[in-house]
Amino acid sequence: xxxxxxxxxxxxxxxxxxxxxxxxxxxxxxxxxxxxxxxxxxxxxxxxxxxxxxxxxxxxxxxxxxxxxxxxxxxxxxxxxxxxxxxxxxxxxxxxxxxxxxxxxxxxxxxxxxxxxxxxxxxxxxxxxxxxxxxxxxxxxxxxxxxxxxxxxxxxxxxxxxxxxxxxxxxxxxxxxxxxxxxxxxxxxxxxxxxxxxxxxxxxxxxxxxxxxxxxxxxxxxxxxxxxxxxxxxxxxxxxxxxxxxxxxxxxxxxxxxxxxxxxxxxxxxxxxxxxxxxxxxxxxxxxxxxxxxxxxxxxxxxxxxxxxxxxxxxxxxxxxxxxxxxxxxxxxxxxxxxxxxxxxxxxxxxxxxxxxxxxxxxxxxxxxxxxxxxxxxxxxxxxxxxxxxxxxxxxxxxxxxxxxxxxxxxxxxxxxxxxxxxxxxxxxxxxxxxxxxxxxxxxxxxxxxxxxxxxxxxxxxxxxxxxxxxxxxxxxxxxxxxxxxxxxxxxxxxxx
Numbered sequence: 122x123x124x125x126x127x128x129x130x131x132x133x134x135x136x137x138x139x140x141x142x143x144x145x146x147x148x149x150x151x152x153x154x155x156x157x158x159x160x161x162x163x164x165x166x167x168x169x170x171x172x173x174x175x176x177x178x179x180x181x182x183x184x185x186x187x188x189x190x191x192x193x194x195x196x197x198x199x200x201x202x203x204x205x206x207x208x209x210x211x212x213x214x215x216x217x218x219x220x221x222x223x224x225x226x227x228x229x230x231x232x233x234x235x236x237x238x239x240x241x242x243x244x245x246x247x248x249x250x251x252x253x254x255x256x257x258x259x260x261x262x263x264x265x266x267x268x269x270x271x272x273x274x275x276x277x278x279x280x281x282x283x284x285x286x287x288x289x290x291x292x293x294x295x296x297x298x299x300x301x302x303x304x305x306x307x308x309x310x311x312x313x314x315x316x317x318x319x320x321x322x323x324x325x326x327x328x329x330x331x332x333x334x335x336x337x338x339x340x341x342x343x344x345x346x347x348x349x350x351x352x353x354x355x356x357x358x359x360x361x362x363x364x365x366x367x368x369x370x371x372x373x374x375x376x377x378x379x380x381x382x383x384x385x386x387x388x389x390x391x392x393x394x395x396x397x398x399x400x401x402x403x404x405x406x407x408x409x410x411x412x413x414x415x416x417x418x419x420x421x422x423x424x425x426x427x428x429x430x431x432x433x434x435x436x437x438x439x440x441x442x443x444x445x446x447x448x449x450x451x452x453x454x455x456x457x458x459x460x461x462x463x464x465x466x467x468x469x470x471x472x473x474x475x476x477x478x479x480x481x482x483x484x485x486x487x488x489x490x491x492x493x494x495x496x497x498x499x500x501x502x503x504x505x506x507x508x509x510x511x512x513x514x515x516x517x518x519x520x521x522x523x524x525x526x527x528x529x530x531x532x533x534x535x536x537x538x539x540x541x542x543x544x545x546x547x548x549x550x551x552x553x554x555x556x557x558x559x560x561x562x563x564x565x566x567x568x569x570x571x572x573x574x575x576x577x578x579x580x581x582x583x584x585x586x587x588x589x590x591x592x593x594x595x596x597x598x599x600x601x602x603x604x605x606x607x608x609x610x611x612x613x614x615x616x617x618x
Contacts, residue, residue: 126258133252140246140403143415144473147438155179155419158452161235165207167197167458179421182459183435188423188450190461191228201456202229204278209456210235216274218285218395230395232288236455239416240285240398241292247389247401251363254405255387263330263360266302268320268338271309285395302327313338313595321345329358333365336374337515338595341585343381353383367391368599370478370495372503376512377538392478396462397453400476409468409475414438417454422447425465426492428482435459443468446494448482465494484601486531488520489570491562493531493555495602501554509547512538515584518603519610521575528572534613536579548576579613586616 143150163173172185201208214231252258269286303320310316343354350357364386392400392410397418400410425446427433446465452458466476480495498518514536521532541547552573556563565571588594
């Protein structure tokens with residue numbers, strides 16, 4: 122055992138105990154965080170506009186601070202982007218994480234001196250919890266790769282702008298710098314396919330022990346490695362045993378990953394976003410992610426089925442139930458207030474509080490009132506793939522409201538790695554699994570309002586072509602798992618011809 126791995130184990134157990142302390146006192150921890158946030162921002166423009174000086178508890182907070190999305194918060198953000206101080210949080214932000222919004226054009230999410238440690242420490246703690254649980258720290262002596270956006274930043278009114286992953290790259294601890302790959306120059310390459318080829322060249326002969334990134338883009342990296350070397354990943358990187366990922370559900374990609382790698386490896390799921398680092402998987406045998414309650418973020422939740430009602434009830438952790446679909450709101454020391462991040466979550470544990478991401482509040486299918494969500498289609502796909510020994514590269518789902526003949530249906534666009542021998546039986550299995558999860562969908566099938574789903578086979582690399590046409594190939598970009606319209610579906614049709 123090296124001195125570095127020994128120190129990592131000591132450090133891991135120390136931080137695991139710290140995490141356990143706040144996780145065991147969730148309500149008090151969150152009440153303290155809310156008080157600190159209100160006190161920290163009461164002299165800001167937002168705080169003055171929303172009576173922060175008289176807010177004492179969550180009841181007051183919900184009374185004076187309405188739920189907002191980015192469009193609602195935009196007037197305040199624009200003042201901060203213009204360089205004004207004390208708008209959403211005290212002083213000026215250190216950075217703005219620039220993201221591409223679907224309705225707002227570019228979004229500028231503030232990152233402050235107080236909020237940045239939350240992003241850095243949560244990523245570190247995820248790895249430390251893994252070490253504390255498994256007693257495996259040998260990987261710290263090998264090379265680690267984090268597939269991410271360019272770390273090059275622009276500056277506007279004294280504030281630096283860039284992608285979150287690029288901003289975070291500036292905070293990699295010194296003790297990891299020698300192990301970290303790819304090089305700074307390669308990380309700065311903007312074109313994703315050129316970048317992946319450069320990453321392959323730099324890493325193919327290295328001792329890679331940890332690989333991290335969004336699954337579809339890591340898959341692309343693995344495929345290029347295998348094409349160039351003719352070897353499975355396990356034979357290239359003999360000490361690779363830990364995959365760290367976030368952004369999308371890993372389960373649909375797992376079979377193809379295990380085929381590319383040639384063995385099973387441990388994995389850690391993260392839940393990071395520009396708005397905050399919300400949760401991470403802290404146990405290998407538990408898919409739920411530990412909600413980060415002591416990181417300068419106060420959480421509220423609204424039942425997803427009631428979100429679009431007038432004045433839906435805003436819940437705190439003490440009101441939460443298991444397996445209910447909630448829209449998550451956050452208030453943070455970055456200056457976001459009762460902010461709808463757009464995600465829906467379900468709690469898998471209340472002691473401690475753990476979540477899974479079930480989808481996006483805007484990404485669902487309810488063309489006929491079925492309200493099918495991402496978690497349901499992913500579970501149905503997982504079930505069918507397992508039953509028929511099928512592997513897929515990617516998929517998305519859209520409603521077909523006006524078919525040329527017959528009843529409407531859900532259309533599943535699937536790019537197969539290994540196709541089913543009986544596509545009809547595979548399709549039926551997905552449909553039955555979806556009906557078991559969603560009673561509304563089942564009632565529509567039974568009532569002859571919808572017919573069972575149909576599969577459209579997407580050509581190889583068809584989804585990558587689609588993402589490229591949208592300017593979203595690689596990095597932190599994710600394909601919506603399902604849509605309530607035909608925009609993606611129609612584009613896939615056009616690319617197929």
